[in-house]
Amino acid sequence: MIDVVLAPGRDRSVRRRHPWLLSGSIARVEGVPEAGAWVRVLSAEGEVLGHGHYTPGASLCVRLFTHGKEAPTEDLIAARIRGAVQCRARDPLLADTDAVRLVNAEGDALPGLVADRYAEVVVVKFTSAGMAARRGEIANALREASGAPAGFERADRAARSEGFRAQPGILWGALPEPAVWIREGARRYCVDVSRGQKTGFYLDQRDARDLVQSLARGARVLDLFAYTGGFSVAAACGGAAGVTLVDSSAAALEMARVNLEANAPDCGSAWVRADVFDWLRSAEGLFDLVIVDPPPLARTRRDVPRAARAYKDALLFALRRTAPGGLVLGFACSHHIGPDLFRKVAFAAALDARREAQVLRVLGAPVDHPCSIDHPEGAYLTGLLLRA
Numbered sequence: 001m002i003d004v005v006l007a008p009g010r011d012r013s014v015r016r017r018h019p020w021l022l023s024g025s026i027a028r029v030e031g032v033p034e035a036g037a038w039v040r041v042l043s044a045e046g047e048v049l050g051h052g053h054y055t056p057g058a059s060l061c062v063r064l065f066t067h068g069k070e071a072p073t074e075d076l077i078a079a080r081i082r083g084a085v086q087c088r089a090r091d092p093l094l095a096d097t098d099a100v101r102l103v104n105a106e107g108d109a110l111p112g113l114v115a116d117r118y119a120e121v122v123v124v125k126f127t128s129a130g131m132a133a134r135r136g137e138i139a140n141a142l143r144e145a146s147g148a149p150a151g152f153e154r155a156d157r158a159a160r161s162e163g164f165r166a167q168p169g170i171l172w173g174a175l176p177e178p179a180v181w182i183r184e185g186a187r188r189y190c191v192d193v194s195r196g197q198k199t200g201f202y203l204d205q206r207d208a209r210d211l212v213q214s215l216a217r218g219a220r221v222l223d224l225f226a227y228t229g230g231f232s233v234a235a236a237c238g239g240a241a242g243v244t245l246v247d248s249s250a251a252a253l254e255m256a257r258v259n260l261e262a263n264a265p266d267c268g269s270a271w272v273r274a275d276v277f278d279w280l281r282s283a284e285g286l287f288d289l290v291i292v293d294p295p296p297l298a299r300t301r302r303d304v305p306r307a308a309r310a311y312k313d314a315l316l317f318a319l320r321r322t323a324p325g326g327l328v329l330g331f332a333c334s335h336h337i338g339p340d341l342f343r344k345v346a347f348a349a350a351l352d353a354r355r356e357a358q359v360l361r362v363l364g365a366p367v368d369h370p371c372s373i374d375h376p377e378g379a380y381l382t383g384l385l386l387r388a
Contacts, residue, residue: 001039001040001051001071002030002031002033002039002040003029003030003031003039003041004026004029004030004039004040004041004054004062005026005027005028005029005030005042005043005044006026006027006041006042006043006044006049007025007026007027007044008027008044009044010024010025010026010027010044011025011043011044011049013025014041014049014050014064014067015049016374017067017374018064018374018375019052019063019064019106019111019372019374019375020060020062020063020064020111020377021041021052021060021061021064022059022061023059023060023061026061027044029054033054033056034133035054035056035130035162035163035164036054036055036128036129036130036131036132036134036164037053037130037133038052038053038054038072038130039051039052039053039054039062040071041064048068048069049067050064050068051064051066051071052064052065052066052111053065053111053112053128053130053131054129054130055128055129055130055162055163056163057163058161058162063111063112063128063130064111065077065109065111077110077134077138078137078138078140080108080109080110081102081103081115081138081141081142082141082144082145084102084103084104084108084110085102085103085142085145085146086145088101088102091367091368093366094367094368096185097183097184097185097206098117098118098119098182098183099117099118099119099182099183099184099191099201100117100203100368101114101115101117101203101204101368102115102116102117102122102142102145103115103142104368104369104370104378105127105378106371106372106375106378107369107370107371107372107375107378108370110131111128111131112126112127112128112129112130112131112132113127113128113138114127114199115142116198116199116203117146117148118180118182118191118193118200118201119180119181119182119183120149120150120176120180121148121149121151121152121175121176121180121193122142122146122148122150122152122171123151123152123153123199124138124139124142124151124152124153124154124171125153125154125155125156126138126153126156126159126164126166127156127158127162128158128162129162129163129164132159132164132165132166133164135167135171139151139171139172143171143172149174150170150172150173150174150175150176151170151171151172151173152169152170152171152175152193152194153167153168153169153170153171154168154193154194154200155167168194175193179191179192180193180200182201184209185210186237187213187234187237187263188259188262188263189201189228189230189233189259190228190255192255196228197295201230202227202230202293203366203368203369204365204366204381205231205293206366207363207365207366208231208329208331208383209230209234211363211385212231212235212238212289212291212329213234213235213237213238214238215289215327216234216236216237216239216240216289217238217239217240218239218240218241218288219235219240219241219287219288219289220240220242220244220287220289220323221235221240221241221242221243221287221288221289221290221291222243222244222246222287222290222291222321223235223245223246224246224276224280224290224291224292224294224314224318225246225247225276225292225293225294225295226245226247226252226253226256227247227249227256227293228252228255228259229245229255229256229257229259229260230259231291231293232256232259232260232269233260233263235289236260236264236267236269237263237264241268242267242270243260243267243268243269243270244269244270244272244287245269245272246272246276246279247273247276248273248274248275248276249273250273253271253273276294276314277313277314277317280313280314280317280318281317283317283321285321286321286322286323286326287321287322287323287326288322288323288326288327289327289329290318290319290321290322290326290328290329291328291329291330292314292315292318292328292329292330292331293329293330293331293333294310294311294314294331294333296333296334297310297311297334297337298332298334298337300336304336304337304341307332307334307336307337308337308345311330311337311342311345312345312348312349312352313349314349315328315330315345315350316349316350316353317353319349319350319353319355319357319386319388320353320355322355322388323388324388325387326387327360327385327386327387327388328384328385328386328387328388329383329385330346330383330384330386331363331382331383331384332345332381332382332383333380333381334380335377335378335379335380338379338382339382342382343359343384346384346386350386350388355388356388357386357387357388358386358387359385359386360385360386360387361383361384362383362384362385363381363382363383363384364379364382364383365379365381
């Protein structure tokens, strides 16, 4: 096994069991490892600190799987996949849905791998060269552990920076036709696993959708960045007086129409295809529940100032559209915009909107999206329920 030797004094994060090793911490690599190869990580003094997958030329060059002297076993990845899948199968909080995250990368000690189950289909994303190099092994492990009839790979933007070739398409079995339908309690959703956002749907908002359903009775609901209507369906199933969906994608709104028709065909709905930020500036009318769930706005640390301004604008205008005593449910989905910063953004929005607001609840991802205590960057989703 090729050795990666750290510079003096640069072993602190590894000793604290963080799974990421950055190139600036490395003094030398003794050999020429291929992309995705196993490497052994040593301190400057020669102590074995752990083992992981190597990505040459990347800033995040080693993803650690083990800490300490013991080398990884041949079935380490497959064993961890089995453990992650079994954990979800035993969790009583996931008993009422057939759509769950089976593997959550670092949260399940499997950095570089995400796998989501949508009924009979497992959708996989490889986000590291190490995991992509073990595509067949991982597909077999997921197929055996999940028992799902079909597996599908989605391309991820990380492939280019990691130096591997994504291979989107069937991993095993065949996709159901014409679409995949999932259930969350009594709600049903049509999911496009081959072209939809993320791996097809926002599974990380399941708990928030349950909350919206519990709050929506008799409410006038505004769903901003509505995508395929996840929150709108929940509101309609909860007895909303009406829902207004705003999104810039015609395809997403059409899927939202299908989902609303399948769940609550009698709920009054309005469909607006527009840029949400532009629409909010000229919108009229008040709503009792406003949901603000934009796509990722801060993919890197450099994006934070611009993203914070965008979140503030969205929340500011959402508050202006909220009836007295109404609710705003706002989200940020980037670990660069943490709970403290997002709360400050919400404060600034309320101040500029000249609305007093109470924080009723802080939300995060559900139980099938665990975050390792050694990897705080895994806590990427922050939500605030505000009463105006």
